[in-house]
Amino acid sequence: MLFVALIAMVILSLAGVALVRSVDSSTAVAGNIAFRQASIAPVNFAIEQAIDALFKTKSIVDTTTNDLPHNYFASLQAGEQPNAVPSLLSGTYGTMNPLYAGAGMPTSIDPVTKLEVRKVIERVCSANGGATIANCDLLPPKVSPAGTDNEVKRIPIPPIPHFRVTVRVDLPGTNTVTYAQAFLR
Numbered sequence: 001m002l003f004v005a006l007i008a009m010v011i012l013s014l015a016g017v018a019l020v021r022s023v024d025s026s027t028a029v030a031g032n033i034a035f036r037q038a039s040i041a042p043v044n045f046a047i048e049q050a051i052d053a054l055f056k057t058k059s060i061v062d063t064t065t066n067d068l069p070h071n072y073f074a075s076l077q078a079g080e081q082p083n084a085v086p087s088l089l090s091g092t093y094g095t096m097n098p099l100y101a102g103a104g105m106p107t108s109i110d111p112v113t114k115l116e117v118r119k120v121i122e123r124v125c126s127a128n129g130g131a132t133i134a135n136c137d138l139l140p141p142k143v144s145p146a147g148t149d150n151e152v153k154r155i156p157i158p159p160i161p162h163f164r165v166t167v168r169v170d171l172p173g174t175n176t177v178t179y180a181q182a183f184l185r
Contacts, residue, residue: 031176032176035171035174035176035178036178038113038115039115039169039178042108042110042113042115042117042167042169043117043167043169043178043180045117046108046117046119046165046167047119047165047167047180047182049119050071050119050121050163050165050182050184051184053070053072053121054121054163054184055184060072060121063123063161064128064129064130064131065128066128068103068104068105069104069105069106070121071105071106071118071119071120071121072121072122072123073120073121073122073123074123074125074128074129075122075123075125075126075127075128075135076122076123076124076125076126076164077120077122083179084164084166084181085166085168085179086120086122086166087099088100088103088105088120089118089120089166089168089179093170093172093177096168100118105118105120113171114171114172115169115170115171116169116170116171116172117167117168117169118167118168118169118170119165119166119167119168120165120166121163121164121165122163122164122165122166123136123161123162123163124136124161124162124163124164124183125161131160131161136161136162160185161185162183162184162185163183163184163185164181164182164183164184165181165182165183165184166179166180166181167179167180167181167182
């Protein structure tokens with residue numbers, strides 16, 4: 001009888017340990033989901049800032065040269081990770097933060113959530129300078145299929161390069177990070 005009681009105690013102890021681990025895992029998952037939800041608004045805001053800088057207010061005046069105060073590179077950066085994250089935004093918080101700050105690029109900090117938002121805007125070209133078919137992924141000029149007067153005197157439309165915006169959102173003091181990318185043209 002004593003032997004059966006000891007086996008029952010071992011089984012109950014294992015069940016208690018499993019329950020504690022399950023609760024810890026559930027708490028971690030809930031925390032990660034909350035962080036993901038909290039990072040959606042800053043990511044959207046960073047992409048809207050990139051759209052504004054490139055197309056609306058045109059604070060990035062010359063798209064053929066780098067403009068680091070506006071987080072802009074005129075070509076794709078070397079050292080890109082397999083998941084297409086630029087090297088300036090990849091790695092742990094401790095390795096990424098000094099590299100990003102050392103490049104002279106500003107970090108946005110949400111005053112309420114304390115989330116740190118970093119972005120890199122890259123023109124999808126292999127080199128700085130003018131956008132050509134040889135060095136850029138270009139949107140081809142639009143040609144109207146209509147048989148109008150434009151057949152004789154077509155309106156030239158310049159090729160438009162694509163832009164890739166990569167956003168990283170960190171919560172310092174934790175091991176949580178969110179990446180998002182958007183392509184603009």
